[in-house]
Amino acid sequence: MVETDINMRTELMESTQVQSVDRSDTKVADMKQQVNATIGEPFAKDPKMQARQVNVYYGNKQAIFNVSLDLGKNEVVALIGPSGCGKSTFLRCMNRMNDTIPICRVEGNITLDSEDIYADAMDPVLLRARVGMVFQKPNPFPKSIYDNVAYGARLHGLAFNKAELDEIVITSLQKAGLFDEVKDRLHEPGTGLSGGQQQRLCIARTIAVSPEVILMDEPASALDPIATAIIEELIDELRQNYTIAIVTHSMQQAARVSQRTAYFHLGKLVEIGETNQIFTNPKHELTENYITGRFG
Amino acid sequence: MNNTELIKKGLPKRYRREKRFRLYGMMAVMVGFIFLLILLTDIISKSLPAFSQHWIQLEVQFDPDVLGVAADAEGKALRHANYRAILKRAIRAEFPDVSKRRDKSKLAALISSSAEYELRDMLIEQPYLLGKAKTVWVRADDDLDTYYKTADKANAVRLTEKQIAWADRLQENNLIESRFNSTLFSDGDSREPEQAGIRGALVGSLYTLLVTLLLSFPLGVSTAVYLEEFAPKNRWVDLIEVNINNLAAVPSIVFGLLGLAVFINYFGLPRSAPLVGGLVLTLMTLPTIIIASRSAIKAVPPSIRQAALGIGASKTQTVFQHVLPLAMPGILTGTIIGLAQALGETAPLLMIGMVAFIVDIPQGFVDSATVLPVQIYLWADSPERAFVAKTSAAILVLLIFLVVMNGLAVFLRKKFERSW
Ligand SMILES: Nc1ncnc2c1ncn2[C@@H]1O[C@H](COP(=O)(O)OP(=O)(O)O)[C@@H](O)[C@H]1O
Numbered sequence A: 001m002v003e004t005d006i007n008m009r010t011e012l013m014e015s016t017q018v019q020s021v022d023r024s025d026t027k028v029a030d031m032k033q034q035v036n037a038t039i040g041e042p043f044a045k046d047p048k049m050q051a052r053q054v055n056v057y058y059g060n061k062q063a064i065f066n067v068s069l070d071l072g073k074n075e076v077v078a079l080i081g082p083s084g085c086g087k088s089t090f091l092r093c094m095n096r097m098n099d100t101i102p103i104c105r106v107e108g109n110i111t112l113d114s115e116d117i118y119a120d121a122m123d124p125v126l127l128r129a130r131v132g133m134v135f136q137k138p139n140p141f142p143k144s145i146y147d148n149v150a151y152g153a154r155l156h157g158l159a160f161n162k163a164e165l166d167e168i169v170i171t172s173l174q175k176a177g178l179f180d181e182v183k184d185r186l187h188e189p190g191t192g193l194s195g196g197q198q199q200r201l202c203i204a205r206t207i208a209v210s211p212e213v214i215l216m217d218e219p220a221s222a223l224d225p226i227a228t229a230i231i232e233e234l235i236d237e238l239r240q241n242y243t244i245a246i247v248t249h250s251m252q253q254a255a256r257v258s259q260r261t262a263y264f265h266l267g268k269l270v271e272i273g274e275t276n277q278i279f280t281n282p283k284h285e286l287t288e289n290y291i292t293g294r295f296g
Numbered sequence B: 001m002n003n004t005e006l007i008k009k010g011l012p013k014r015y016r017r018e019k020r021f022r023l024y025g026m027m028a029v030m031v032g033f034i035f036l037l038i039l040l041t042d043i044i045s046k047s048l049p050a051f052s053q054h055w056i057q058l059e060v061q062f063d064p065d066v067l068g069v070a071a072d073a074e075g076k077a078l079r080h081a082n083y084r085a086i087l088k089r090a091i092r093a094e095f096p097d098v099s100k101r102r103d104k105s106k107l108a109a110l111i112s113s114s115a116e117y118e119l120r121d122m123l124i125e126q127p128y129l130l131g132k133a134k135t136v137w138v139r140a141d142d143d144l145d146t147y148y149k150t151a152d153k154a155n156a157v158r159l160t161e162k163q164i165a166w167a168d169r170l171q172e173n174n175l176i177e178s179r180f181n182s183t184l185f186s187d188g189d190s191r192e193p194e195q196a197g198i199r200g201a202l203v204g205s206l207y208t209l210l211v212t213l214l215l216s217f218p219l220g221v222s223t224a225v226y227l228e229e230f231a232p233k234n235r236w237v238d239l240i241e242v243n244i245n246n247l248a249a250v251p252s253i254v255f256g257l258l259g260l261a262v263f264i265n266y267f268g269l270p271r272s273a274p275l276v277g278g279l280v281l282t283l284m285t286l287p288t289i290i291i292a293s294r295s296a297i298k299a300v301p302p303s304i305r306q307a308a309l310g311i312g313a314s315k316t317q318t319v320f321q322h323v324l325p326l327a328m329p330g331i332l333t334g335t336i337i338g339l340a341q342a343l344g345e346t347a348p349l350l351m352i353g354m355v356a357f358i359v360d361i362p363q364g365f366v367d368s369a370t371v372l373p374v375q376i377y378l379w380a381d382s383p384e385r386a387f388v389a390k391t392s393a394a395i396l397v398l399l400i401f402l403v404v405m406n407g408l409a410v411f412l413r414k415k416f417e418r419s420w
């Protein structure tokens, strides 16, 4: 048993290297073949966002290979996979944050409510108001808690007076489950909060502009278990009103918060399916190895 | 021997090395500190005489005959009266025994030439003094002043023996008084040390720096922002970058030559003007500000940019609402370092005529002016002994100016600094 494990691992390592060097080794070729086609159902019944045949390049280096994936309405999709497999890159395609990386080039088709988000008619600023993002490291602005949450609303002119703005700030903080903890110090700096509170502040800041989709890139990886649990609970609640895609390194987290899980490997979408099925009965060998902790 | 013993064996040596290094560091700091102390003590002790000035008490008769004006003269008529004559009479009255012509003029030479103008102003303001006597205090000439200030009286070579005797007599009769030398701060340059002040140079420096600040700060910061945030990454931009870095290393006198050729000869701007000085110093300061601002902008964590962009801020909004405020402490520090350099700069200003001898205090950006370091250079070059102290005093003022600027930098940095 142990021996076969080791064998498998060496094979996998080879498959990692094989990207550029074409080997005639049949086993490896098989593996490659398998990786090229996504196993499982990448499409949702009621899609909010649809990605079709997306390829992403950083200069000459391709980071995403022909990925098609839907984000359904009111569902949480978890993106998992080893480091450097392109989860963040794919996530950033969904709100065109990749536009800010000069060497990055995106091919393929991505739609939000059937609207092509890479079309000339789509303004990236407007898109990012509709598709919000929460980052790995909590990144509140060095301003007060209030100003952090109010920033987006002010930016987009969503509130017409102080009362409306107050309303937006308070409901956003409430939705992010932070209001009770900070209601007495709304005008103190957001950077003075604990890591978990800062991340919830960032979530409040994101939902303050009422986005339709929220992209989360390892939102809990910098947090302690208690703060993580609070964030996970929050994600589950947010699902009622938003479409959510979350990148995570924690299997348990993916299992707890998501309805569907997508497994990425070396820039390819290897397998996607119901979270239950992925974790109990993965179809692809790579997926199985990853979730059983034998790889990655 | 196992590992623990091996490590243990090496430990004393490691600690010794650390101790030695600390010692070197402390020694270096001490040496620097001692030199600074020597420099400061030297400057301060040398400058002290410049802060006081001796005055002579005289009983002046405003005699219309001696003045050469009518007995009821007023205003304009008093302007060109012979004040020198009443001064001479007043001092001779103190020394009735002096009778030789040469001695008389030597005696009059103890009084500063500024006394004539003071008497004139006094009489024009108070015409009723005409025909009356009044006790007035007038400045001592710089040679007499220096004589009183020198402890080693035998060395006061600029006075003749007779003059020294008179000087002692004046002091014995309590006709001499040492006062704070306010002239130093209220007047412009002069050939006579007792009448020379740094006000002109100080104001010239202020105007020049103001021009430099107003031009180089916005230009430098916008350049840095553009290059760092908006410029495409191509060969042209690389070329510009390399050239900006090179400009920082160009000797400052070259900027002076450029200023002379472009601003004065081509654009016909006035010579010796703070405007042109400021323009030249702007050229010199720009690279410093650009380089400092760029590194300050670079140091703003990308997470802040992502946060702003991710919420739908445009690139410009991200830069102006988040990146610039966070980079501001660094930008301000760079700006003030650049301005401090500009404040101490002499060479380029020589080329555009700011080295001229200018008595009047500049009233605007196009008046002829000089600046503090040039004033120091001019005074250090003057033969009169009293200018030695004046030079040190001017250096002291320049240093204080610099300390104030650096204090301002620290204050601004503290004010704008925010944690993230
Ligand atoms: N800004 C970038 N410039 C160049 N290459 C990048 C950049 N960001 C990511 N990559 C590359 O793209 C690949 C995928 O990275 P990423 O999407 O960050 O992976 P993950 O989030 O799954 O860990 C990696 O090989 C990484 O080196």
Ligand SMILES: [Mg+2]
Pocket: A087, A088, A089, A217
């Ligand atoms: Mg990532």
